[in-house]
Amino acid sequence: MTATAHSHSHLTGDALDESVGVIGSGIAGLVTAHTLVQDGFKHVELLTRDKTAGGVWCEERVYPGLHINRHLFYFFLASSPSVHGEFRFSALAMREPEGHTKTGGRLSGEDVRQYMDDFAKTFLAGNIRFETNILNIRRGGGGTGWAVLVHDLKTSTEKTLYYSRIVVCTGGCSIPRYPESLTLAAAKAAQFSGPVLHSMYFRSRIDDLLSCTSPDDPHAAHVIVVGGGKSAADSAAFLAREGRPVTMIFDTTDSFVASPTPLPPAIRKSRFLSVMSGHKELRSRIERFLHTTWLGGIIVYYFWQILTSFSFYVLGVPRDSPLRRAHDLFYNARTNDEGIPREGSFHSLANAGKINLISPARVARFGDDGHSVVLEDGRTLRAAAVILATGYGSSWRPIFDDETMEELGLGRQPPRESSVSLNERWDYPSLDSLPSVPGDAPWTAMVYRGLVPAKSILKRDFAVNGATFTAHHAYVSEVSAHWISAYFRRDSLRLPKTVEEARASAEVDAAWVRRRYPHVLNWFGESNTTAVWFWTWPQFVDDLLEDMGVPSMRSGGNWLTWLFKAVDLDEIIDLKAERDAKRRG
Incomplete structure (x- = not known):
């Protein structure tokens, strides 16, 4: 729908020396920090209030006897597939769970906690600031960079940390x-x-x-x-x-x-x-x-x-x-x-x-x-x-004041008439049985691709990962992390040319959500309305890969078999190398 452009300017070595703060040590936070480090950013720091890595999978929250379902909302106990070999990232294999033959490979909470801890220790040793509670995030002096007010839980003191770029990985909702x-x-x-x-x-x-x-x-x-x-x-x-x-x-x-x-x-x-x-x-x-x-x-x-x-x-x-x-x-x-x-x-x-x-x-x-x-x-x-x-409730409200929410464009915004009328585009017979929702169309947050607020699309110093509502959180978060890194590096990336084009694209996505899942937005906070690609996460990943100019539809197959070809994390294990080659070429 919107015109797009490719940015061809790259970050210099000095720019790669600038700091990046990653907020949250869950699935999205860990893979985002790892991707940024691998991509050449030399000062990446991940902040978490917990004593161990993993977010909802940290040691303090995983209780005895927990076995995982593939659940997509409440408790975030499994927002991705839940059998051995899937709840992981491409860079690190997962240990075989105990008794996996009796459970069909089903994972326990302890299995996932151990994997997240292994990943953090293997790739992010020295990059995580534990027991650091985020109190506020705002623009730094002169409107550049970011000032993050934190409460150090170890010393019971407050301090302000400064970063050139920020990625918020606090999940869709955590309050x-x-x-x-x-x-x-x-x-x-x-x-x-x-x-x-x-x-x-x-x-x-x-x-x-x-x-x-x-x-x-x-x-x-x-x-x-x-x-x-x-x-x-x-x-x-x-x-x-x-x-x-x-x-x-x-x-x-x-x-x-x-x-x-x-x-x-x-x-x-x-x-x-x-x-x-x-x-x-x-x-x-x-x-x-x-x-x-x-x-x-x-x-x-x-x-x-x-x-x-x-x-x-x-x-x-x-x-x-x-x-x-x-x-x-x-x-x-x-x-x-x-x-x-x-x-x-x-x-x-x-x-x-x-x-x-x-x-x-x-x-x-x-x-x-x-x-x-x-x-x-x-x-x-x-x-x-x-x-x-x-x-x-929304994970964003406690860490951003109203002024910053407005400046970034993270708050809920009313749909325009043009986006409401988009329903006619999706007059699918397969949706004929969907119930209508009385009242006005729900407001949503205008976040392009669920990764960057449309209002801030041209600044290239702020992004979100982990708020996309999807059935394969690990796979989607990893591809999103590469997209964000390319965005920060100013790599060649398919992007809207203006704020208005970014907002128009986000409005199309929001209109689709209202059409496809008519009740969902009534119980979402701002940080869950950004991108709802539930069963259709493969199509969303295809869009991100095409944005980066690398091959999509990686599971392969011919006209008859493509529908049943398994989508596997090994498909993206060389994604950094592909992006590096594209940057050099």
Whole structure:
């Protein structure tokens, strides 16, 4: 839609000496810092408030017994594929998990924590500033560079660090969100006697939760888990495995996929699901058939319906179970990959009655007796503790003041009439069954490619990685890191020529999200509205690779087999060398 240009000016050696600050040590932060170092930036420093690397996978947050689903939102416990060989970066192989033959290669939280720690120690020793809490990020003096106010948790002192460039890798959302009537202050006012915590702090409060109620006592007060997402299910399953009485209360739970045996790479790792999902640009003949013809639309609709029903069947979810109140697998982005049936999983425990489910229901407030919660329908439930698995707010708000958010262009912005009318472009028969959302179109953050705020596209000193909503976070974050490095180096890169063109491109993406996932933006913060490439992450990666002028569609195959060729991280292991050759040529 927008005109683009290639920048051909490169950074000098002196410019490569300038400092780059990377905020966050999760998946995106680690691979971004590594890519920048490998690309020649000599002063790269990664800042994290944690004591160890890994972000949500750091040692302080991974609790015992955690096994990973491919989950794409709540708790960020697995925003990428979750079997051995996939949850990694191209530069480092992953250790084979213990007992992998019994789990189909399924990873534990400890497996991922160990890998992130190995990666940090192998490639970023001396580049990470641990126990450093970010208080504020703003432009430096004279409007150039960046001043980062931090609180050193080791010395309990504040200091300001200065960087020429910044990459924010704090994830899509990391700030706990509390319903107004269920805040910690509300619990204190109601004199609630048990622990009350957000699911983000589950790991650090396990002992409190285990000690507040009696194991295997059918008359004991339950731990109440509020919410139906991944963190709610994980918390409830852990407590049930420990013999604690637990009740999960939710309106709607996450959708999921499951199979009796591990899916073959031709399905799980290929472009098959992305093609069946639909994209804003239908580049192949099969995609155009599936999404622009009446027959194709019927095929798409029944494929997702059958996949949903089959997944319920595989995990033995009864027809009258509250777990059937799940988000639609096709049009919503709250989906887990449950893999194969296994003993001790959330669904097996729920099916066995070890986890009490109440749905549709919402918790209205804490009870007046200090030992209960009250539902919106008036029911009162005894509660030994309350876990609030109620989602997360934007990770950007705590570190940028309003002035900087406005200067960068990171805040939500209203859609223009031109972007709203773009819906007509995607009048796909495959989307005919999508529900409408009442009211005005949701506002979104205008971030080009989900990587650079459109308003700041010409400055080349600020970027974001890890906020893209995708089913393969590791692969997407690694390619995004190369894109960001090329952007900072002023390599030849396909970019909008003006701020207006960057905004127009971002508006097209936002309009597509509103069309494809009509409910998603209602529960996103700014840092999750930048780029939603859920099942269609391969197409998004293709765009980034083409921006850099290197080959896309790397999984190969001919006109018949390309759809089922596995997409593998080894395809991008030489991406730096390709970019170097292109720069020299």
